[in-house]
Amino acid sequence: MPHRPVRNPMDVVVYFFILGVLARLVRSDLRLPGALYETLSIYLLLAIGLKGGLEMARQPVAGLVPQIAAVLALGVLVPLVAFPVLRRLGRFNAYDAGALAAHYGSVSVVTFAVGVAYLADRGIAYDPHLPLFVALLEAPGIVVGVLLAHLATAHRADLGPATREVLLGKSVLLLVGGLAIGWIAGPQRIGEIEALFFGLFKGVLALFLVELGLVVGDRLRDLRRASAFLVGFGVLMPVVAGTAGVLTGVAIGLTPGGAALLGTLAGSASYIAAPAAVRIALPQANPALALTAALGVTFPFNITLGIPLYLATAQYLEAYTR
Amino acid sequence: MPHRPVRNPMDVVVYFFILGVLARLVRSDLRLPGALYETLSIYLLLAIGLKGGLEMARQPVAGLVPQIAAVLALGVLVPLVAFPVLRRLGRFNAYDAGALAAHYGSVSVVTFAVGVAYLADRGIAYDPHLPLFVALLEAPGIVVGVLLAHLATAHRADLGPATREVLLGKSVLLLVGGLAIGWIAGPQRIGEIEALFFGLFKGVLALFLVELGLVVGDRLRDLRRASAFLVGFGVLMPVVAGTAGVLTGVAIGLTPGGAALLGTLAGSASYIAAPAAVRIALPQANPALALTAALGVTFPFNITLGIPLYLATAQYLEAYTR
């Protein structure tokens, strides 16, 4: 029987993230152009959407409406749980608690992409419409987080700007746009654009993770000033929300891979859509808090330990419930 | 006999254009970095040139000189027809008429690329040296348009700046440079650069069309202020010039695919080479007019209805003349 090597728990793209972090720690002047950051994030959003749309065209999804309802409920629930914890245990003011709840209620597209790469590497299938859930989960958490802050401060709860900002922000727009194009075009007609959007996906993700590593490396200094509570929250919140996501996934009948990805989404914290929307809707909140927790703690946690954990949970539940 | 689906008339890349337009219509803040726009246009020009040069090296073209003469004549003719129409019927002043004639006399490389994708999608062949015609048609129309404005205003017709601007502009330079490299290197030696320049072509075109959709979406507001004449001109001019292009193509012995592409070129209006050259050579012209017509009307018309029309015409003529 051939020697089966112990599987490295991290996907190779994670090494690129570590390279970026290390570059900052040794104080290298490595800097990726701002235009590249934006280009890569546009590409990733569009490619994830396209992939999802295409898969949905290939194998139509049954019973989508109840699944959508459950996923939206998950998006509403996460900030509802996070907010009181942040207020009571973390003693944050209502603005900061609302802002943090909004970031963790929304999702990180790049964490999702690392999760997809992790599954692909292991040959584990997942339900084709997961990218639809990415788009669905972008907005509700942000709206609820902002709403909670407004209610707690007896502000007139004007959710217009935040909702507009996130629904028309580039994340939702490109994800939904990609989904629609992939779904309308279908596998036959998507043809040659596959080479760019699918063939290069993982390489582009690796490059983006170098950039994100640089950004996180910059934040590590802020981390030293952050409270122990915030760091703990950044690790425990994804575990709790991620497990809730996995459970929801199993409950609505997703494959183990799909449930793991829904856990990844629920356990991830947004740093593209949420910061922009929250900055406008909750200007009183300190933006450094949410970014430090989301990017400095939760993102690294998820791509190294979180995703394997969500997958193991999903596979365990699958074996157990069968 | 299996069910043959009705063929969607639009290539999948057109959906990306629509996504960009919609993003602007719903007032999304989606913005692609300026550096990306320029990178993608440089790529497209170079790739089209390379492809053409390579094909010409593969199957040498016979009787090129008469074809070139005919194509140049077409480039001169289009603005000569457009100018009096714009003056008399459109009541534009000589500067604006000359500027518009220059834009429609030159060609749109991206429209050409969509045409190529449309043919490829249907498995329709075309003559290898069409990219040479793209390069040939860039300049003459602009020079003639500027000349007409100068003559009509009794200006000393100094065509130097406009000619220089367009001949040394990036469009002609990259097209001709690509043609030369492809032709000199030939299929054996072009080797591994194929993956970037040909394999990704259609995906890059799709990305560029998102960007162009955003630009056109911005222009739609200008469109409301545009005269009905200008909108009508933006639709009828490509039909007339495009048909002339198809006829020329058939007359000089191109394949139906080649004739359709020559029609696409003749019917397209420039928005890369022409605006830059005309701004310098005819500063008195209002640049918004030509851009609104070329980008806001003619480009969308061509990539949705125009190209299928030119192909149908070419195929009809082919069947008829055989």
Add this chain to the structure above:
Amino acid sequence: MPHRPVRNPMDVVVYFFILGVLARLVRSDLRLPGALYETLSIYLLLAIGLKGGLEMARQPVAGLVPQIAAVLALGVLVPLVAFPVLRRLGRFNAYDAGALAAHYGSVSVVTFAVGVAYLADRGIAYDPHLPLFVALLEAPGIVVGVLLAHLATAHRADLGPATREVLLGKSVLLLVGGLAIGWIAGPQRIGEIEALFFGLFKGVLALFLVELGLVVGDRLRDLRRASAFLVGFGVLMPVVAGTAGVLTGVAIGLTPGGAALLGTLAGSASYIAAPAAVRIALPQANPALALTAALGVTFPFNITLGIPLYLATAQYLEAYTR
């Protein structure tokens, strides 16, 4: 027997360089966005590192320590030879001589990439760990060049800034980072990122050479003002150092392809790492001198005549010593 065409000595990517130079000579306004230049150079460095790391994981290298020592000695030797020549024969002041020695002591990653393409085109193998030598040769030459200038001017030789600048500069960081990732991940796990980092490599190199052609085209004007000595140095220095590199390669047991690449490295002059480090460490030096020689003379020489020369020398020695 079929006709065997005479092999063109230049790789196709060199044509792209020539296109860039010509664009400047005809005074075209073609300009690539600065963000693209930086993106492409980051890509090339990372890809070369990855490739090397991967190859080293595939076929572990024996006797690496003596080879490393020899290569480092080569990096120290080149500026030690160049400096007195520049001082005595070229009559440069100590700062300019030190700066030039630093540029020629370090290496040009793009020249190396052209060399790799040249070998690949001919199906000639080379030792897998050559990219490691690229990283090793970046720094020592710069440090020695700066040191020589400081010693000659009785400055307190503070090498801290220069060493820091080059070791933490993006060249070394991305090369070493790529090597480490490729080596840790190994062929099985590198998987899908191959499409971006290896599949597109030569196309990206071609695009980068257009850009470099534009930069060199700009420098040609400076060249007219440069002394005949500087031009001669720009041609003879690579021949001398390149031959020394080939000899070293053969002596440490590299394949002919590997010895040719080590010659290419030794004969090349840096224009990414060295200018940045030398500007900080030797502000008194005129930066135009080194850039004109390295980019305006040595780089074009190497990619057209130098690389074939180093390969021929290596193959001759190989045949001779066998």
Add this chain to the structure above:
Amino acid sequence: MNTHSRKLLVIITEAALEERITRDAMRLGAHGYTAVDVRGAGGGGKRAGDWEADRNVQIEIICDDAVAAAIAEHVQRTYFEHYAVSLFVSDVHVLRPEKF
């Protein structure tokens, strides 16, 4: 050179505010503005401009004294408390008074 006195109002702030502040300025009487992406540091820490949440924008507005005062006061009232904002005014001379 026949010149006219105007104010140059410069606002350096988070990129997220560009659209709001320029819209406000036009509403308050500015005839135009010029904007550019910048990076920087100040009381709110370093903003290196590497990505959206970290980018500053510098907005320049040439206008008369009253409009400058109105915009400055509006920005002070609306944005000083919760956003990173620097604002300063200087005297400039223009050739076409009707334009600014």
Add this chain to the structure above:
Amino acid sequence: MNTHSRKLLVIITEAALEERITRDAMRLGAHGYTAVDVRGAGGGGKRAGDWEADRNVQIEIICDDAVAAAIAEHVQRTYFEHYAVSLFVSDVHVLRPEKF
């Protein structure tokens, strides 16, 4: 600090004019210039800078009064009518009078 008075001439205009205006300025006596890509809005509408035809450039020239007047007048005469141009002048102090 021993400083000398100079003018800072700022020209904001269409990107297509950068080369011409800087060449003209050097010919009229400027010793240097600094340019940066910007976006903006004014009498000629919005110029969002997304692509070449839509981009502005801001050109800064430090020079003495006479040169500033000469360049301003030349730009006024040559470009004001048909191009989007904003131009203003302010007083600055420099350390090296021979340089500007």
Add this chain to the structure above:
Amino acid sequence: MNTHSRKLLVIITEAALEERITRDAMRLGAHGYTAVDVRGAGGGGKRAGDWEADRNVQIEIICDDAVAAAIAEHVQRTYFEHYAVSLFVSDVHVLRPEKF
């Protein structure tokens, strides 16, 4: 509008110096700075900004007179001789004196 006088110090120099000069400025008493990539030409020739070695940066610092003088003198002493540097100062008005 209740304003306070400050200096605006502008330094245009090689991109390689950005980090050093901003660090020096903060050490000498500046409370912040703003930087932007620019291109230009001057005594040291054209710097078209196409790549790293060819790029300029424009650094703006709002501060009081003494700090402006200190930074200007430090830059003059340290960088004028060997680097491409332009430096000028102008008078500006700010709303929050404690900030600058």
